[in-house]
Every structure is written in C-alpha cells, then in structure tokens.
Amino acid sequence: MTQSWVTGANRADCDFPLSNLPYGVFEVSGRPPRCGIAIGDMILDLTELVTNGLLTGDDYGFDRPALNHFMAAGPKAWETVRNRVTDLLADGGSAELRENVALCRQALVPQATAQMHLPIEVKGYTDFYAGRQHAFNSGSILRGPENALTPNWSHMPIGYNGRASTVVVSGTPVRRPLGQTLPGGSATPVLGPSRRLDIEVEFGAIVGLPTELGQTLTVDEAWEHLFGFVLLNDWSARDIQRWEGQPLGPFQSKAFATSISPWVVTRAALEPCRHPAPLRDTELLPYLHENAPYFFDITLEAHLTPADTDRASRIVQTNTTHLTYSAPQLLAHHALSGCRMQSGDLLGSGTISGPERHNFGCLMEQSWGGRDEIALEHGGSRKFLEDGDSVTLTGWGMVNGQRIGFGRCEGQILPAPQQIGKAG
Amino acid sequence: MTQSWVTGANRADCDFPLSNLPYGVFEVSGRPPRCGIAIGDMILDLTELVTNGLLTGDDYGFDRPALNHFMAAGPKAWETVRNRVTDLLADGGSAELRENVALCRQALVPQATAQMHLPIEVKGYTDFYAGRQHAFNSGSILRGPENALTPNWSHMPIGYNGRASTVVVSGTPVRRPLGQTLPGGSATPVLGPSRRLDIEVEFGAIVGLPTELGQTLTVDEAWEHLFGFVLLNDWSARDIQRWEGQPLGPFQSKAFATSISPWVVTRAALEPCRHPAPLRDTELLPYLHENAPYFFDITLEAHLTPADTDRASRIVQTNTTHLTYSAPQLLAHHALSGCRMQSGDLLGSGTISGPERHNFGCLMEQSWGGRDEIALEHGGSRKFLEDGDSVTLTGWGMVNGQRIGFGRCEGQILPAPQQIGKAG
Structure with missing residues (x-):
C-alpha cells in the first residue's frame, strides 16, 4: 500500500490515508x-x-x-x-x-x-428507509410485529423528501424542537419541547452528476452519478413524529436538524470496501436489478457524552451491510418518475440497525419505544436524549489494515426555546 | 380606482391592472x-x-x-x-x-x-393539506368517511416536504411518470406508466424574508415574511401514490412535476381580497391563533383541453376561502421546530375543494376514486388525464369590478418514456 509523505497519513488509526482523499x-x-x-x-x-x-x-x-x-x-x-x-x-x-x-x-x-x-450546497435531501431491521423494529413498536413492514417495503426503497435547509455540518448545535404532541390517554395535543429526542445513524450518498427533468436511470447508470458518501445523523423527535406522521409522513419531527460529516468520502476511495447485496425474500422488478456489488462494508458507531462528563459511551455499533437497498438503487428509484436529480442532492439510507440490541441505530429501537432504559458504559442511562448530551458518529471501512474513515459527525443538544417568535 | 397609461391595464378582463403589479x-x-x-x-x-x-x-x-x-x-x-x-x-x-x-x-x-x-429559485417546496373538504374527500375515498380525517388534522396544518427540483414554470410539458403500482387484486407490483394521472388545484405562498436556524415565528410575524402568491398545480400519479404512500407519505407520485404561474402576486396587491378565517370545529393551540383576517377570497378555475381540440372545458371552479389554514399559519407551523425558512421557499396549500362536485380541486375527487366519468362540457369525458391533455389554471380576486389576476398556469401531458435509462 502506497504511503504518503504527509504527517500522520500512514498511522493505522488515521481516517485519512493516501488511499482515502475525501x-x-x-x-x-x-x-x-x-x-x-x-x-x-x-x-x-x-x-x-x-x-x-x-x-x-x-x-x-x-x-x-x-x-x-x-x-x-x-x-x-x-x-x-x-x-x-x-x-x-x-x-x-x-x-x-x-x-x-x-x-x-x-x-x-x-x-x-x-x-x-458544509461540504456541499444541499440541493435536495431525501431520506430513505432502506434497512430491513430498522423498518421491522420501528414498525413493530408502532403497529406490532405482524404489521411491521408495509407490503411495499420489500419491493422498492421507501423514502420521503426531507428538509434540505436544515442539513448542518458536524459541530453545529442542535436545538431541541418545540412541537405538538399528544399526551398518552389524551385526545387533545399540547405544545412543548419534544421529550423523545433521538438520533438516527445513517449513511448519506451524494449525487454528483445531475439528470434532466424526465430522465430515468438504470442502477448501473445511477452508480456513475454518485460522487461520494457522508455520515448522517437524522435527529428525530419521536413524540412529534408520532402525532404528525399520518397520513403524509414525517415533517417537523425531522425538520430541525440533520447533521453530516464534513468529509465526503468518494466512491473511488470506497471501491475496495464494496460488498454484495443481501439475500432478499422478494424478487425485485428489473429496474432495480444490480449487475455488480453496490453495497459497502462500513462500520458505523455512535457515542454519547452527557453534559457532566467528557467520557463518551458507545451506544451504537452497526454496519452498512445491514442495508437492503444500495445507494444506486435509491437513486434509480428516485429518478424513475423523471424527477430531476441535482448535483448536491443528499440521499440518506435511513437508520441502519443490525440484529442485536446494541446494533440498533436509534434510541427508539434500543429503548423499544421508551420502554427500557439504555445503560451507558460510563454511568447513567438514557431512553432518549437530554439537554447537553453530545452524540458523535464515526465510520470507516478497513482495507489491508488501513482505515478509510469518515471523520466525525457530532452535535450537542441545546434546550428548547422558551417562547414562540422574536421574543423566544 | 387609479388608472394606468399602459395599454390594456384598465380593461375589465385584464389580470394585471395598476393595483396588481405582480x-x-x-x-x-x-x-x-x-x-x-x-x-x-x-x-x-x-x-x-x-x-x-x-x-x-x-x-x-x-x-x-x-x-x-x-x-x-x-x-x-x-x-x-x-x-x-x-x-x-x-x-x-x-x-x-x-x-x-x-x-x-x-x-x-x-x-x-x-x-x-420560473419567477423564483425554489429553495424548498412544502405541500400542505389545508383544505377540509379535500382532506375529507380523499380520506373518504381511501379509508371511508368515518376515518376520513386523521385526528391531527383539526389541530394543525398537516404537510410534507415536496420535491423542489421539479417545480416548473407554466408551459413546461409534463411527462407521464413511470412507477410501481399494485394492480387490483394482485399482491405483486408492476412497473409502468401511471394510469391515474391527476391535477391538484392549489394556491402557493412564497416566503420572502428568511428565518435563522432555530428561530420560530408567530402567525403575525409569519405574515410579514410572506412575499406573494402563485397558482400551483401539484400533478399527482394516484396509482403510484396509493402503492408507495405508506408509511412515509407521497414521494415519486408527486416528484415528476409541479407547475406554478410565472407571476407572483404580492401580498400588498391582495390586501383588498383579505378574508376572515372559516369557522373551525376545534380550538387551535395559541401558536396558531390569528389576530387578523389572513385568508383571501380568490376564485380558482381549471380548464382541460384534449389533444384533438382547441376548446377548453372548465373542470374545476373553487375558491381559496375553502381553506382551513391560512398561509401564515402554514409558515408559523413550518418554523415551529426551528426549521430554517428561506427566501424562495414555496408552500402549497394542498388541493382546494368546495362543497359541490364541480368545486372539487382534483380529478380523483371528481371521479370519486375513478368510479365516475367526468363529462367535459365540449364533449368527451375523463376519469384521469390522457396523453396530450392540457390543463390550465387561472385565478383572480375581484376589487371594485377589477381583476387582481394570476395569469395562467398550464401544462400538457407527454407520453411516458418507453425505457429506463439513457436508452429511454
């Protein structure tokens, strides 16, 4: 493996060796x-x-x-x-x-x-739901395991348009949102700060080469349009989401902030981390067929640091191999209607959860809808985030003992505003 | 009323008199x-x-x-x-x-x-669902009248993020989208052109003055942030929407095109058309309270012209007074989470339907989910749009016998692509 003459680039724990170049x-x-x-x-x-x-x-x-x-x-x-x-x-x-x-x-x-x-001007932000374990877990919490997956899930990448204007770079503080929620047992909503603030550990794909209005893409073509990838934390207010989410999907519950890593790791750098598609229980329609391995083997972790300590507890350990739909499949499906894709469109994978509790990529899954406390390795516990908590995502592929890393994607929770409007 | 020396501005049928200036x-x-x-x-x-x-x-x-x-x-x-x-x-x-x-x-x-x-660079496009009759009609068609309105509907403006990159100016052709649909009685989806292509007659509000990340707005403040309004046709593929829409809301079914009028009529021009809020069956939370009439009295019409004629048949006649939530309420709710609002954000009202069949603002409602043929006044009928059909929206307020008009918002349906990808 070729070495670089730049300080630190050849250290085994360095995210940015010569073979990365994000x-x-x-x-x-x-x-x-x-x-x-x-x-x-x-x-x-x-x-x-x-x-x-x-x-x-x-x-x-x-x-x-x-x-x-x-x-x-x-x-x-x-x-x-x-x-x-x-x-x-x-x-x-x-x-x-x-x-x-x-x-x-x-x-x-x-x-x-x-x-x-921010490394890119985020033109559009689309968030998918492309990991089966997460879709199954969150569906189970909301609707029970027998109705967890909607019938469409196995046939296409389900996604929704997110809010591009609040995609922020790592380090930007995240203010706890105000919103409407429905207290348990009540028929009338209340206004207040979210009490179920959560993370979502995701992998973000960035469209480089645009398409024209009306243009469609094969999966192979879509691959060529992808420039690179980032860590993505899709901060979510679960109580707001639960009340607002039907029938049109998540809106203000995910509009207050989405953090991405400052470094875009290119498709070329991740070439040695390519990974075959998972076994699927459903035959996909031909427009979603893959002629090559379009997945990656990237380890993702999340650490939580409470305000009163500087010791970070690892709360999530997962891997992009747990995804069911690949980035070029997301893009090919996105362009299927003729939707114009832009240089700077960001496609989130959706939460990436593995099979075990510590592999679940969000607190809602780990606490199973707020039922269970999640113990932190350095003391304390959480069901959801508290003011002052910092969350840091990291991610890397391993190639010949060398990390192809993404750096850090972090954010600290600030208290909600006290009032609405200029006075607030 | 002051007259202008410019040709045509004082004609009674002119959309653009001196008091308009869009x-x-x-x-x-x-x-x-x-x-x-x-x-x-x-x-x-x-x-x-x-x-x-x-x-x-x-x-x-x-x-x-x-x-x-x-x-x-x-x-x-x-x-x-x-x-x-x-x-x-x-x-x-x-x-x-x-x-x-x-x-x-x-x-x-x-x-x-x-x-x-396009009059603006569309930064974000958010589509609401702010008219009760439309929400009730479409909910009735999908879920029956007893479950038509979700419980949240009466407490806040329900909306979702639309796709900003495919907002197009009037006159841009609209290609029928390809997509996944589930044929009746089947458990397996098929790929093909949408067979239920529809319009949605909407009123679009444009944010002028931006907000900072984390800033919230009262309804009165939100009013001051609004620059103006456009006609908006939110083209929709109902069969794709039906299959993809749960649990995360509409996506590719509305991503292929959204047409707006080329002229932005300012809030100042519409001042004489202001209208009080409708009677609501639910007391809204204080952050949505209105201290002034923030609705408008604007007549909206849609005409359909089949490919084989130049005679336009009026298919929709409605009015913005049928909306339940005003534009500043949409904006105040949008900013509630601290979502950053941008100069150039477009907020669609959602389909505006009145009480009678000919007041329904989309074909899905008029044909009651494709059950009934809609007779065209100049011959022929439709349940949904056919290739070659042109649809034109018009809209105007009346002030002392003078129109404050929006011009035209039109688009013609082109056939779907024959193939996916570069070959298509």
Whole structure:
C-alpha cells in the first residue's frame, strides 16, 4: 500500500490515508471558505494547487465554498483530480509539491486550525428507509410485529423528501424542537419541547452528476452519478413524529436538524470496501436489478457524552451491510418518475440497525419505544436524549489494515426555546 | 380606482391592472432573463429602470434570473418598489417614464414576445393539506368517511416536504411518470406508466424574508415574511401514490412535476381580497391563533383541453376561502421546530375543494376514486388525464369590478418514456 509523505497519513488509526482523499470545505483565517482534501492531519488546499499551476485543466470551482461545481463535472473529472492528487502526495510520486517547502506551508493546512463548513450546497435531501431491521423494529413498536413492514417495503426503497435547509455540518448545535404532541390517554395535543429526542445513524450518498427533468436511470447508470458518501445523523423527535406522521409522513419531527460529516468520502476511495447485496425474500422488478456489488462494508458507531462528563459511551455499533437497498438503487428509484436529480442532492439510507440490541441505530429501537432504559458504559442511562448530551458518529471501512474513515459527525443538544417568535 | 397609461391595464378582463403589479422573470431576445412587473399587456423591465436612474437606492438584484434576492430584502423594500412603480405607471403620476418615449420602448416589453421563466429559485417546496373538504374527500375515498380525517388534522396544518427540483414554470410539458403500482387484486407490483394521472388545484405562498436556524415565528410575524402568491398545480400519479404512500407519505407520485404561474402576486396587491378565517370545529393551540383576517377570497378555475381540440372545458371552479389554514399559519407551523425558512421557499396549500362536485380541486375527487366519468362540457369525458391533455389554471380576486389576476398556469401531458435509462 502506497504511503504518503504527509504527517500522520500512514498511522493505522488515521481516517485519512493516501488511499482515502475525501473532499470538504474548510476555512482558515485569511482565506474564504474553499474546497480541500484531507490527508493525515492536514488539509490540502486545492485552490493553492490551481493558483500555483500544480492542478491544471478545467475550472473545477475549488475556490467556491461548496463541492457542487466540481461534482457536476462528472466521473472523468473526479478520476483526473484523484490521480493527480495521489501522485502529488505519494512517497515516490511527483516532487512538485513535496519538494517545494514554501508551497507546502501554504497548501497544507493543519486540520486543527481549520473550521469546517458544509461540504456541499444541499440541493435536495431525501431520506430513505432502506434497512430491513430498522423498518421491522420501528414498525413493530408502532403497529406490532405482524404489521411491521408495509407490503411495499420489500419491493422498492421507501423514502420521503426531507428538509434540505436544515442539513448542518458536524459541530453545529442542535436545538431541541418545540412541537405538538399528544399526551398518552389524551385526545387533545399540547405544545412543548419534544421529550423523545433521538438520533438516527445513517449513511448519506451524494449525487454528483445531475439528470434532466424526465430522465430515468438504470442502477448501473445511477452508480456513475454518485460522487461520494457522508455520515448522517437524522435527529428525530419521536413524540412529534408520532402525532404528525399520518397520513403524509414525517415533517417537523425531522425538520430541525440533520447533521453530516464534513468529509465526503468518494466512491473511488470506497471501491475496495464494496460488498454484495443481501439475500432478499422478494424478487425485485428489473429496474432495480444490480449487475455488480453496490453495497459497502462500513462500520458505523455512535457515542454519547452527557453534559457532566467528557467520557463518551458507545451506544451504537452497526454496519452498512445491514442495508437492503444500495445507494444506486435509491437513486434509480428516485429518478424513475423523471424527477430531476441535482448535483448536491443528499440521499440518506435511513437508520441502519443490525440484529442485536446494541446494533440498533436509534434510541427508539434500543429503548423499544421508551420502554427500557439504555445503560451507558460510563454511568447513567438514557431512553432518549437530554439537554447537553453530545452524540458523535464515526465510520470507516478497513482495507489491508488501513482505515478509510469518515471523520466525525457530532452535535450537542441545546434546550428548547422558551417562547414562540422574536421574543423566544 | 387609479388608472394606468399602459395599454390594456384598465380593461375589465385584464389580470394585471395598476393595483396588481405582480413580479416575474422574463426573457426577450438580446437580454438575459431578468425580473419584471406585469402591467396590462406589457412587462416593465426593472433593470432598465435601474440602469436609467428611475429606480434608485439599494441593489435589489433585478438583473438576476430570480426574485430571491429582492424578496430577501424584506417588506420595507417591497413597499418602496411598489410605491415607486405605481407612481411611474399611474395616470397623473410621475412623468419620468411616461413622457420618455425612448425609455418606454426599451423598458416596456410586450408579454406576447417574452418567454417566462420560473419567477423564483425554489429553495424548498412544502405541500400542505389545508383544505377540509379535500382532506375529507380523499380520506373518504381511501379509508371511508368515518376515518376520513386523521385526528391531527383539526389541530394543525398537516404537510410534507415536496420535491423542489421539479417545480416548473407554466408551459413546461409534463411527462407521464413511470412507477410501481399494485394492480387490483394482485399482491405483486408492476412497473409502468401511471394510469391515474391527476391535477391538484392549489394556491402557493412564497416566503420572502428568511428565518435563522432555530428561530420560530408567530402567525403575525409569519405574515410579514410572506412575499406573494402563485397558482400551483401539484400533478399527482394516484396509482403510484396509493402503492408507495405508506408509511412515509407521497414521494415519486408527486416528484415528476409541479407547475406554478410565472407571476407572483404580492401580498400588498391582495390586501383588498383579505378574508376572515372559516369557522373551525376545534380550538387551535395559541401558536396558531390569528389576530387578523389572513385568508383571501380568490376564485380558482381549471380548464382541460384534449389533444384533438382547441376548446377548453372548465373542470374545476373553487375558491381559496375553502381553506382551513391560512398561509401564515402554514409558515408559523413550518418554523415551529426551528426549521430554517428561506427566501424562495414555496408552500402549497394542498388541493382546494368546495362543497359541490364541480368545486372539487382534483380529478380523483371528481371521479370519486375513478368510479365516475367526468363529462367535459365540449364533449368527451375523463376519469384521469390522457396523453396530450392540457390543463390550465387561472385565478383572480375581484376589487371594485377589477381583476387582481394570476395569469395562467398550464401544462400538457407527454407520453411516458418507453425505457429506463439513457436508452429511454
């Protein structure tokens, strides 16, 4: 495995070795937000490469505060840049950057000094429900195990449009939402802060290459349209969701915040983590057929840190292999109606739950609808989130003992507003 | 009522008198798309006013191909521009434009020569379900009259996130979508063109002034954030909707196209059309209380023209007074969770149906779930739309015998694609 000359990139516990090269948008003092690539402990400033003639050719818009322009350039462009940056950062590769000390000082920025922004302008956010265990668990809690899965679930990826305007980058605090809920035994709703605030551990796919209005995609074509992947925490207010959710689906219960990791790990980087489709109990319609393994083997974890401690307790351990529908299947189904797909569309997998309790990807499942306390390994317990709690998602694939990591996706819960409107 | 010196503006059948002044984005040969105001048969090019010093002060971005920048400037700016343009176009007002023949020729463009674009960059599209008759009718068709309304319906505006990327301007053809449907009596879905393609006659509200993440709004504050209104046709594939819609709500069945009128009629123009709230059978929670009449009295019609004729048959006649929740109530509820609202968010009212069959705002209701044929006044009948059908929405308020009109919102149905993917 090729090593990099950049500090930290070859450490076994590093998320960002030479074979990863995820994209993000960063800001350091004196430079407006712009696109960069994580390598070891550093960020490679792509605008500096362009300015200094080390990255030539098309204008990929790396000086913009979002990857959308570059993503729309398509797979050939993505490959060209990846190959060039790999060469510049590899031991034994081109010396143009490595041996230019002044440029290195300018173009390599310590991650510790950078503020990360949303990596993409999120054009549309669609959240699916593509993991069978989660669909079965949440259906069982709401409707009992015999009615857990609606009949459509086994035939297509069920999804809904989420709220794009409140997708936020890791580190953004999450204010507990106000909403209508129906107290147990009551026929009349009340207004107040959600009392059942939850996480959802998800895997987010990002559309790079857009489609035209009316254009459809095969699964194989959809694969080529995908640029990369992020960690995604779809914060959810279960009590608001329960009251509002019928007949049109979740709305304000999931509109207050959705956190994503600042680094977009590309499809190319995850190539060695590809994984075959799960056994399915239903034959899918031909438009959802897969001609290749389009799943990934990515370990996902969530840790919770209460406000009064700095010790993080692991609360979820799961894996993307528990999904039933792959990212290109989600995209092919999304485009089936002729729905225009945009560079910067974010497709959430839905909560990813494995077979055991500690593999369940949200607190509602782990506490089985709020029935059971979830013990935290460093003391205390939870059914749902409390004010001051921080939740951190991490994720990685393993390739020859090296992590292809996603960094962190975290958020801390702030108390709900005291009042409605300007006074609040 | 003040008259205008512009051709056609004072005709009784004109949608765009001096008291209207709706905003749109137009293109004529030789000029890039830009913002304008409809007056009579003409469009006032606001960039020409700015360039020639007739509209001074802040930069409202009228040379851009969307109103978002101007809308974000807020109610004071909207009032300033409206007052100035009224003065320039009124009989007896400022002569600066009227008596400058060369500038008139440059700044007043015949609507007949202009191509209209989407008036706004649609940031988010949220569709509600705010009319009781429609909610009751469609619930009755699906679940029977005793279960027609879910218990939450009377306590809050039920809505879902729609697909913003496929909101299109009037005149854009609408391709019949492919999708999964479940044939009657079958347990296995099939793929094919929707056979139950429908319209939904709606009233769209456009958010002008944005909110911050975590900010909530009272209904009175929400009113101030609303810039204007459009006609909206939420094309729907009922057979796809029926199969996909549970448990997460409509998705691909409404993702292929949503048409809006090119002209945004401002809140100021509709001031004389304000209407009190309907009697409700349920006391709303205080955050939804209204301190003023926030409804409008706007007549809405839909006409259908089959491919083999040019005679349009009126199929729907309804009115926005049939809504149960007002636009500022929709917005206040939308922001309740702290959801960030954006300049350019579009809020659909949901289908507006009145008490009689011909007042029902979609074909599913008029044909009662496809049971009855709907006779067309100029011959033929429909249960749902056929390829080649054109549907046109119109709408207007009446003030002292003068129309405050919305122009037209139309679309023609194209056949479904023959194949999936590039080959299709």
